[in-house]
Amino acid sequence: MNDHFTEALQKMMLSQQPRSHRHRLTRKEHLQIHEKGVAGVRKILAAGRFQLSQTFANRAPHSSKASLANLQRITLSQLTQDTVHYGCVLVCRTVVAPVKYTAVQVVVEDPIVNGPRTPKEDVVVDRLSLYNFVDFTGVREDTSEWLPVGTRLLIKEPYYKVASDGVPMIRCDNPGDVVLVPNEEVDRPLLAGLRWADTLPIVYGPIGNRSGESAEGLKRNGNEQFGRKEYVAAIASYTRALEVEPGSAIVLSNRAQAYLKLEQFQQALDDVEAALKIDDGSVKTRLRYAKALYGSRKYEEASVVLQKLVQLDAKITEINELHLKAQGRIAEQHHGQYKMFDIFQEARTTHPPYLDHADHVGPVRITAIPGKGRGIVTTRDVLEGTLILCSKAYAVVFEDELDANLIKISIDHSDKSMTNTPHIVARIAKRIQKEPWTAKELYELHAGPDIPPMEFVDGEVPQIDIERIKNIVRANNFQPDDAFYPQAPSNDKSSATKSRDDFQSGTGLWILPSLLNHSCVPNAIYIIVGDLLFVRAMQNIPKDNEVCVPYLPCTNTYNERVKKLKARSFRCSCQLCVFERAHPSHARETRQRLLKEHERLRDRIRTGDPAMIPPLTNIIAQLRDTYPPLPTTSLLLSPTTLPPHQLRLGLIHPLISLYHLRASSGDFESAVAILRDVFEMQPRCGDLTVNRVDIAMAIARMCDALGEEMEKRRWMRVSENECEIIYGEGEGKRVWREVFSKDVEMMGSD
Numbered sequence: 001m002n003d004h005f006t007e008a009l010q011k012m013m014l015s016q017q018p019r020s021h022r023h024r025l026t027r028k029e030h031l032q033i034h035e036k037g038v039a040g041v042r043k044i045l046a047a048g049r050f051q052l053s054q055t056f057a058n059r060a061p062h063s064s065k066a067s068l069a070n071l072q073r074i075t076l077s078q079l080t081q082d083t084v085h086y087g088c089v090l091v092c093r094t095v096v097a098p099v100k101y102t103a104v105q106v107v108v109e110d111p112i113v114n115g116p117r118t119p120k121e122d123v124v125v126d127r128l129s130l131y132n133f134v135d136f137t138g139v140r141e142d143t144s145e146w147l148p149v150g151t152r153l154l155i156k157e158p159y160y161k162v163a164s165d166g167v168p169m170i171r172c173d174n175p176g177d178v179v180l181v182p183n184e185e186v187d188r189p190l191l192a193g194l195r196w197a198d199t200l201p202i203v204y205g206p207i208g209n210r211s212g213e214s215a216e217g218l219k220r221n222g223n224e225q226f227g228r229k230e231y232v233a234a235i236a237s238y239t240r241a242l243e244v245e246p247g248s249a250i251v252l253s254n255r256a257q258a259y260l261k262l263e264q265f266q267q268a269l270d271d272v273e274a275a276l277k278i279d280d281g282s283v284k285t286r287l288r289y290a291k292a293l294y295g296s297r298k299y300e301e302a303s304v305v306l307q308k309l310v311q312l313d314a315k316i317t318e319i320n321e322l323h324l325k326a327q328g329r330i331a332e333q334h335h336g337q338y339k340m341f342d343i344f345q346e347a348r349t350t351h352p353p354y355l356d357h358a359d360h361v362g363p364v365r366i367t368a369i370p371g372k373g374r375g376i377v378t379t380r381d382v383l384e385g386t387l388i389l390c391s392k393a394y395a396v397v398f399e400d401e402l403d404a405n406l407i408k409i410s411i412d413h414s415d416k417s418m419t420n421t422p423h424i425v426a427r428i429a430k431r432i433q434k435e436p437w438t439a440k441e442l443y444e445l446h447a448g449p450d451i452p453p454m455e456f457v458d459g460e461v462p463q464i465d466i467e468r469i470k471n472i473v474r475a476n477n478f479q480p481d482d483a484f485y486p487q488a489p490s491n492d493k494s495s496a497t498k499s500r501d502d503f504q505s506g507t508g509l510w511i512l513p514s515l516l517n518h519s520c521v522p523n524a525i526y527i528i529v530g531d532l533l534f535v536r537a538m539q540n541i542p543k544d545n546e547v548c549v550p551y552l553p554c555t556n557t558y559n560e561r562v563k564k565l566k567a568r569s570f571r572c573s574c575q576l577c578v579f580e581r582a583h584p585s586h587a588r589e590t591r592q593r594l595l596k597e598h599e600r601l602r603d604r605i606r607t608g609d610p611a612m613i614p615p616l617t618n619i620i621a622q623l624r625d626t627y628p629p630l631p632t633t634s635l636l637l638s639p640t641t642l643p644p645h646q647l648r649l650g651l652i653h654p655l656i657s658l659y660h661l662r663a664s665s666g667d668f669e670s671a672v673a674i675l676r677d678v679f680e681m682q683p684r685c686g687d688l689t690v691n692r693v694d695i696a697m698a699i700a701r702m703c704d705a706l707g708e709e710m711e712k713r714r715w716m717r718v719s720e721n722e723c724e725i726i727y728g729e730g731e732g733k734r735v736w737r738e739v740f741s742k743d744v745e746m747m748g749s750d
């Protein structure tokens with residue numbers, strides 16, 4: 001693996017040397033290079049060794065904003081190296097089966113513009129690299145299913161450059177800039193007067209009504225293709241059958257079934273609705289209708305259809321099961337009733353964990369927030385523990401969807417941080433292609449400080465814009481981790497305080513949660529389970545107050561937080577930041593230094609070495625001194641303000657370390673006193689609520705060791721209650737009983 005890595009790096013370095021003018025490669029040379037690439041991919045696949053996840057880009061990828069109608073035709077022979085050909089559209093045709101490496105790579109040829117017949121060998125060819133074109137993350141030898149040999153392509157504003165292996169190529173990053181022209185489409189003005197060197201056996205897309213094809217024959221073809229699970233081909237056959245004989249309810253219903261298999265629910269719904277307008281429909285068609293409605297997340301309508309079907313024939317298990325599921329989704333969508341415990345189990349057993357649950361929008365609305373753009377505020381007084389929203393990802397790439405041996409090379413100069421961007425960006429582009437009507441809500445998301453909002457033209461579907469998608473992902477992504485379960489407190493960075501930045505692999509985009517602004521002491525928590533993102537209030541939030549989540553752990557030091565948020569182009573003015581900003585800068589720096597010192601001692605602290613107690617106690621004493629003294633009289637605080645003792649978050653990790661040292665030396669009295677302090681210091685905010693579950697349980701364990709039965713029971717109840725605030729009433733109890741099953745077994749519970 002390392003050899004390949006070094007080789008790739010060397011190639012990249014070489015490619016950055018100044019190069020002399022290169023001669024244009026012949027068709028034969030290009031095809032040989034392509035064949036070598038295919039052989040290389042074959043070797044990689046045979047060895048099962050690695051794939052590259054990142055692309056090498058010497059300039060920021062661009063997306064064409066121009067409309068095809070305004071572009072001038074250009075040919076391969078007219079391309080200039082290291083140039084984006086603004087105002088032009090390249091017309092070409094694929095001459096070989098493509099291969100997928102980091103990009104889909106193929107050889108394309110020029111058309112022949114009128115004139116005398118040109119021998120095939122003299123027609124100019126070049127390499128075309130299509131990035132983000134497929135959302136498949138690995139390498140593949142033959143990708144003809146995406147791009148059959150002979151496909152005519154229009155490439156908007158092509159970028160011509162030399163690739164990392166020294167071979168020139170047309171690099172296209174934006175799938176929206178590639179137009180595939182079906183074979184039978186002959187009247188495109190851009191193709192007028194063009195011929196090709198020879199005839200290639202291309203069959204691309206649905207082919208129009210060929211004389212002699214009967215609707216019945218085409219339907220039969222479609223059924224056979226469906227039986228072989230060739231759903232795209234089946235759809236093409238049914239489409240042809242409908243062209244020959246429009247208005248066949250059976251063919252429409254069959255095509256709907258093929259769309260259902262491809263999870264193209266809207267298309268399935270359109271077909272089945274058209275079929276039901278023609279006749280009443282069989283049970284089969286009406287079940288398809290219910291499935292299309294369910295898939296389109298129209299659960300109530302699906303339930304009405306299913307209810308009638310149940311009355312007709314209650315024996316069909318599939319109908320009953322779907323009816324039950326629809327009712328579950330309605331309870332989720334309207335009442336926020338999610339069986340969290342079951343959803344956790346589902347996420348553990350589903351690979352990849354795409355979960356079938358409804359979205360829910362709780363008592364919140366979107367509004368402008370001064371200085372922050374848009375945000376989410378409550379529409380009524382909200383109690384702690386209330387579900388604010390549940391949202392299914394617009395697109396997500398899970399860690400285990402990526403190759404285990406994936407090499408992450410981030411040499412894309414425009415973006416060093418996001419090694420997994422190509423996958424999620426390609427997935428978003430695919431979703432827009434499949435469901436263009438969802439593009440608007442995506443493009444409306446914040447794309448960074450310097451990027452103006454997209455302008456939409458009424459009635460026009462926005463194009464795929466890879467640059468904007470990349471920026472949107474950068475500004476709004478959340479990293480999914482499989483389950484956000486509470487754990488016993490440890491002096492390692494606990495899962496609760498694990499930085500979102502630590503989850504390097506998986507990444508996802510959720511539309512409504514993308515409107516949540518950040519606070520370092522947030523009043524809400526987000527929990528990602530599979531592709532679902534739940535947001536719950538962790539404090540009582542009065543009506544019209546903003547709901548905020550943490551973009552980073554609040555136990556990060558002030559300087560760390562400022563730096564990370566600066567990278568996201570804003571300065572936080574939450575209560576914690578205002579509090580710490582008011583401290584003299586030397587106090588903040590001392591705190592930072594002391595916390596680093598604590599980090600350095602951690603390995604020895606982990607061993608439980610009692611010699612660590614004096615230096616740690618000293619660090620804690622000095623840390624306390626970096627904060628202003630606590631007021632001696634109680635303050636009158638607003639319901640949204642944290643008390644001053646809960647703003648000294650820098651003390652939490654060192655105090656947990658001290659607890660460990662005391663507990664491992666058998667001094668349970670001191671250990672429990674420290675933990676009680678820590679519990680008091682942890683506001684119920686963001687991820688710290690998870691710590692409160694763990695710490696209350698650790699106190700219960702200490703009380704158990706000290707024989708304090710009543711206290712033990714009290715703290716177990718506290719832990720359980722905190723868990724219910726995070727996961728919801730009842731459900732939190734189930735989660736708590738599972739997580740702490742060993743404790744419950746040993747210590748008993750009420």
Ligand SMILES: C[S@@+](CC[C@H](N)C(=O)[O-])C[C@H]1O[C@@H](n2cnc3c(N)ncnc32)[C@H](O)[C@@H]1O
Binds near residue numbers: 514516517568571573
């Ligand atoms: C995920 S978006 C949140 C929604 C965003 N406000 C909008 O209008 O779409 C992240 C962006 O919101 C803004 N933002 C989030 N939290 C903020 C805060 N506490 N203060 C100022 N701006 C904030 C920043 O511009 C940040 O890059």
